[in-house]
Amino acid sequence: MERQADxxxxxxxxxxxRSLPDERLPITYQQAAEALGLPPPRTIQRVALALxxxxxxxxxxxxxxxxxxxxxxxxxxxxQGFFELAVSxxxxxxxxxxxxxxxxxxxxxxxxxxxx
Numbered sequence: 040m041e042r043q044a045d046x047x048x049x050x051x052x053x054x055x056x057r058s059l060p061d062e063r064l065p066i067t068y069q070q071a072a073e074a075l076g077l078p079p080p081r082t083i084q085r086v087a088l089a090l091x092x093x094x095x096x097x098x099x100x101x102x103x104x105x106x107x108x109x110x111x112x113x114x115x116x117x118x119q120g121f122f123e124l125a126v127s128x129x130x131x132x133x134x135x136x137x138x139x140x141x142x143x144x145x146x147x148x149x150x151x152x153x154x155x
Contacts, residue, residue: 045085045088045089046092048075048077048085048088048089049089049092049093049096051075052071052075052086052089052090052093053093053105055071055074055075056071056105056108056109057105057153059108061150061153061154064108064150065107065108065109065110065115065146066108066109066110067109067110067111067112068083068086068087068109068110068111068112068118069082069083069112071086071109072085072086086109087118087120090106090109090117090121091106091120091124093105093106094106094121094124094125094128094130095124095128098128098129098130102152103145103148103149103151103152104125104130104145104149105149106121107121107142107145107146107149108146108149116138116139116142117142121142122135122138122142125138125141125142125145130145131145
């Protein structure tokens with residue numbers, strides 16, 4: 040059974056990502072959980088589910104995916120689930136060799152849209 044994101048959490052996360060200054064971005068999943076005041080357990084999982092909901096909304100609306108502003112603490116890329124969903128939403132190419140470049144382009148588009 041697929042877990043569903045809390046719609047309120049998804050909208051709060053979108054507002055958080057819109058409100059942060061560019062120099063603080065991207066943030067980690069943990070930083071997002073802390074900024075939203077999420078109590079354990081499963082804080083990262085809840086953030087990930089909310090990000091997936093935002094990805095679906097953004098793709099459906101033809102917008103850059105604001106979820107690109109959240110990355111893993113183990114590097115400068117989102118977690119694997121981000122890429123899997125981006126591929127299934129036809130936003131990213133299926134070939135994982137192109138995921139990092141597709142992500143960087145998406146991040147540029149999100150940051151550009153924020154400054155409009």
